[in-house]
Amino acid sequence: MATTWRERRRVEAVAEIKEVARRLLVSGGPPAVSLRAISREMGMTTSALYRYFPSLDALVAALRGELFEELGRVTYAARDEVPEDDPILRVLAMARAFRRWGLEHRQEFGLMLGPPVPGAAGPDQEPGAPDNPVACIGAAFLGEFAELWRRGTLVVPPDDPIEGHLVPSLDLYVARRADIETPVVFAFLSAWTRLYGIIAMEIFGHMTWAVTDTEEFFEAELAGFARQLAGETRNVPGPG
Amino acid sequence: MATTWRERRRVEAVAEIKEVARRLLVSGGPPAVSLRAISREMGMTTSALYRYFPSLDALVAALRGELFEELGRVTYAARDEVPEDDPILRVLAMARAFRRWGLEHRQEFGLMLGPPVPGAAGPDQEPGAPDNPVACIGAAFLGEFAELWRRGTLVVPPDDPIEGHLVPSLDLYVARRADIETPVVFAFLSAWTRLYGIIAMEIFGHMTWAVTDTEEFFEAELAGFARQLAGETRNVPGPG
DNA sequence: CCGAACTGTGAACGATGTTCACTCTGTCTA
DNA sequence: TAGACAGAGTGAACATCGTTCACAGTTCGG
Numbered sequence A, B: 001m002a003t004t005w006r007e008r009r010r011v012e013a014v015a016e017i018k019e020v021a022r023r024l025l026v027s028g029g030p031p032a033v034s035l036r037a038i039s040r041e042m043g044m045t046t047s048a049l050y051r052y053f054p055s056l057d058a059l060v061a062a063l064r065g066e067l068f069e070e071l072g073r074v075t076y077a078a079r080d081e082v083p084e085d086d087p088i089l090r091v092l093a094m095a096r097a098f099r100r101w102g103l104e105h106r107q108e109f110g111l112m113l114g115p116p117v118p119g120a121a122g123p124d125q126e127p128g129a130p131d132n133p134v135a136c137i138g139a140a141f142l143g144e145f146a147e148l149w150r151r152g153t154l155v156v157p158p159d160d161p162i163e164g165h166l167v168p169s170l171d172l173y174v175a176r177r178a179d180i181e182t183p184v185v186f187a188f189l190s191a192w193t194r195l196y197g198i199i200a201m202e203i204f205g206h207m208t209w210a211v212t213d214t215e216e217f218f219e220a221e222l223a224g225f226a227r228q229l230a231g232e233t234r235n236v237p238g239p240g
Numbered sequence C: 001c002c003g004a005a006c007t008g009t010g011a012a013c014g015a016t017g018t019t020c021a022c023t024c025t026g027t028c029t030a
Numbered sequence D: 001t002a003g004a005c006a007g008a009g010t011g012a013a014c015a016t017c018g019t020t021c022a023c024a025g026t027t028c029g030g
Helices: A004-027 A035-042 A047-051 A054-081 A089-105 A106-113 A133-150 A168-176 A182-203 A214-227 B005-028 B035-042 B045-049 B056-079 B087-104 B106-113 B133-151 B168-176 B182-204 B214-229
Strands: none
Touching: A004 A035, A004 A047, A004 A054, A004 A106, A035 A047, A054 A089, A054 A106, A054 A133, A089 A106, A089 A133, A089 A182, A089 A214, A089 B182, A106 A182, A133 A182, A182 A214, A182 B182, A182 B214, A214 B182, A214 B214, B005 B035, B005 B056, B005 B106, B035 B045, B056 B087, B087 B106, B087 B133, B087 B182, B087 B214, B133 B182, B182 B214
C-alpha cells in the first residue's frame, strides 16, 4: 500500500485528537470539549487542528461515529459469548452489555443517543439504513428476534402495524432475508425502544427520584422481557 | 398583599427573560440561548440580567422547571377530557398528549428529558419525590394504574421486584395511599420508561433510519399497551 | 532536485459568561 | 418629609471560545 510517513503520522494525529476530545468530554461534559483545550493538551496550536477537521462540529461528529462502533463491538461481543441456540439469553446478554457500557460512559451515551447535537447530523438521522452504526447494533437484536420468530414463540400484535411504513432501504433489508418478515421487525423495534427507554432514563438521571436500586429494576424488566419473548405471560389480578 | 411597583416589574422582567430564552432555544437550539442574545433582544445590558439570575445555568434551570409545569398541565388536561371510569383511555390520552407536546416542542423536550445539562441539577435529580414536577406528571399515570389494579386487570410480574428499592419518600407516598401497592408502582414505572423510550427516540431522531410513519408506530405500540392493560395478550406463532 | 502539497505558527476578529465600580431611582423609615 | 438604603441598570474589563488568515517549515512525487 506504500503508506508514506506523513499518512501514518496523520492517522495517528486524528486518532489522538479524538482521544483527547473524548477524555475532555468524559471529565467535563460537552462544553469542555473545545478546540483550544484539545490543542493545549496536545501541545499544538488551535489553528493546527483545522488541518484535520474542518470544524469542531465535524470533530465531535467523527467522535460520535467512533463511539457507535465501539458500542457495537461491545454489544456483539456480549452476544457471541452465549451459544447460538439460546436467542433469549443472547438478547439479554446484549441488553446488559448495552446498559453497562452506557452507565460506564454516560457522557458518550448522551452524545450518541441524546438529543441531536445542533451542529452535525448524526449517522442515525439520514434514513439510509442499514449500513449505519445504529442499524448495525439494532441488527444484532433483530437477528435473534428472527430466530425466535422461526421457533414460533414471538408475541406479536394480531395485525401488522408497520407494513408499508418501514424506511425503503430497511424494507429492502427485510426482503433480502427470507426469514425476516415485518412483524419481526415490529417486535424488534418495540423491544428496541423499550430498552432504550429504561437505559436512557437511568443514564440521564431521570429515575433517581423514584428508584434507588436501578439495577434491580432493570433486571426485573429484563425478566419480564424474557418471559414475553418465551411466549408466556402471567396475569396477577388486583384485589378488586 | 401590597405589592410594590418594583416587585410587579420584577416578576414581569423574570417572565420576559425566560420567555426570550425559550424563543432563542426553539429557534437556535441550546447554544443559541445566551445572556448576550437575551439582553440584546430585550434592549438591556448583559450585566443587568445578573440582577435576576445568578448565572446562565440558573436561568436555564428555571426555564426547565417552568417547562415541566407546562408539560404537566397539558398532560393533566388531556386526562381530564376522558371520563374517570375509563382508566385505559385516560392513560392513552395522557400518552398522546405527552408525545404531541414533545413533538411540537422538541428543543424544550431535549432540555427537560435529555442528558442532564452540566451546569444545573434538575428537579428530577434530587430524590426528594413526589413534590417535584417530574413526579407530578408520573403521578397522573400512577393514579390510573391504581384504578386498574383495583379492577384486577393489571398485568404484573409474579414476584414484586422493587419491594424495598423505592426511594424512601416515594415509599411514603405509597404508604399514604392505601390503594397503591408496590406492584402498581412497578407496573407504572415499567410503562413510564417504555413510553419515554418510544417518544424520546422519535423526538431525538433516532428512529428515522428505520420507520417513516412514526405516528403509526406509536399508535401500534399504544394499542398493544392498551391490550396489556386490559389483561389480554395475543400470541401469534411464527412459521416454525 | 525542485515545485507543490501538507503541516504547523501566531496574530487577529467576533462572540461568549462573568465581575466590578459606578450611577440612578424607587421604597421605606426616622 | 428628608434622607438612608436597597434595587436596577450601565459600561468597561477579563478570560474563554471558534474561526480565518498570511506566513514558514517539512515532506512528497515527478
